[in-house]
Amino acid sequence: MELKGKVALITGGARGIGKAIAEHLAAKGADLVIADISYDSAAETAKELASTGVRTLALKLDVSKSAEVSAAFESLMKEFGRLDILVNNAGITRDGLLLRMKEEDWDAVIGINLKGVFLCSKEAVKVMVKQKFGRIINIASVVAFMGNPGQANYSASKAGIVGLTKTTAKEYASRGITVNAVAPGFIATAMTDALAENVRQEMLKSIPAGTFGSVKDVAGAVAFFASPDSSYVTGQVIHVNGGMYM
Ligand code: NAP
Numbered sequence: 001m002e003l004k005g006k007v008a009l010i011t012g013g014a015r016g017i018g019k020a021i022a023e024h025l026a027a028k029g030a031d032l033v034i035a036d037i038s039y040d041s042a043a044e045t046a047k048e049l050a051s052t053g054v055r056t057l058a059l060k061l062d063v064s065k066s067a068e069v070s071a072a073f074e075s076l077m078k079e080f081g082r083l084d085i086l087v088n089n090a091g092i093t094r095d096g097l098l099l100r101m102k103e104e105d106w107d108a109v110i111g112i113n114l115k116g117v118f119l120c121s122k123e124a125v126k127v128m129v130k131q132k133f134g135r136i137i138n139i140a141s142v143v144a145f146m147g148n149p150g151q152a153n154y155s156a157s158k159a160g161i162v163g164l165t166k167t168t169a170k171e172y173a174s175r176g177i178t179v180n181a182v183a184p185g186f187i188a189t190a191m192t193d194a195l196a197e198n199v200r201q202e203m204l205k206s207i208p209a210g211t212f213g214s215v216k217d218v219a220g221a222v223a224f225f226a227s228p229d230s231s232y233v234t235g236q237v238i239h240v241n242g243g244m245y246m
Contacts, residue, residue: 004029006226007085008086009086010032010089011089012035012036015045016190020214022049033056033079034056034059035059036060039058042059043058063088063117064111069119083124083131085135086124086136087139088161089139114164121168124136128176129177138182139218140159142241144158146244161181180225180238181236183238183241185207186242207241207243208243213241
């Protein structure tokens with residue numbers, strides 16, 4: 001219960017890795033704001049988590065739209081009066097080789113994955129500076145460090161997150177705010193389940209651990225950055241990838 005009394009906002013928290021992060025933080029006692037592009041999915045997840053005894057709030061939020069981000073922060077401050085932990089998890093892919101990549105696919109990925117982190121972090125820092133306390137945790141990706149054919153937009157957005165993490169960490173370290181990132185490798189999700197067996201086997205060959213990670217592995221790393229154990233850790237990236245990049 002080390003996060004009892006803390007309020008955490010998770011973007012894209014309705015499903016996948018975001019939902020696992022929400023479950024992990026709830027198990028440690030944090031109250032939760034589940035913000036997702038689909039209000040209905042956010043509400044469903046928030047209801048599920050409320051049954052574990054924490055307070056929850058569901059919000060409709062497209063992280064790439066500044067007006068929606070401002071409105072979401074207004075709602076969460078009205079409900080909880082504080083924000084201790086921001087997990088910038090919302091992210092999308094629009095894959096294609098560079099020569100064929102459409103400008104709109106570049107803009108959509110950068111808009112949600114990178115600009116969304118900027119917009120939410122800016123609002124969070126306003127609150128956290130006043131509190132003299134805050135934890136911002138950004139979800140990057142192994143492809144920020146390795147590149148990946150077909151993901152020029154996605155890998156650029158995730159590499160951008162790493163730079164943004166370090167700069168924000170330096171700017172607000174003296175105000176009690178830490179800013180860190182978690183870079184997952186291949187994580188078992190609906191997406192990896194749907195892959196053809198030969199593609200799965202090819203991907204597994206690149207992972208020394210020999211298995212895909214689980215959403216819980218990512219949530220555990222996020223929980224470390226949210227916890228008092230990491231108070232003196234800022235501007236860092238934890239790689240959760242079974243050894244495929246080190
Ligand atoms: P996911 O299953 O697709 O979940 C992402 C969630 O974000 C969904 O609920 C989605 O809603 C929501 N979302 C999409 N666009 C949004 C927006 N504009 N504003 C707010 N919410 C939005 O993805 P995931 O696999 O859990 O990935 C979570 C994060 O981990 C992402 O940043 C991803 O890049 C990163 N990551 C994942 C892996 C992996 O192997 N899965 C590896 C490395 C990094 P809808 O479903 O309604 O669209």
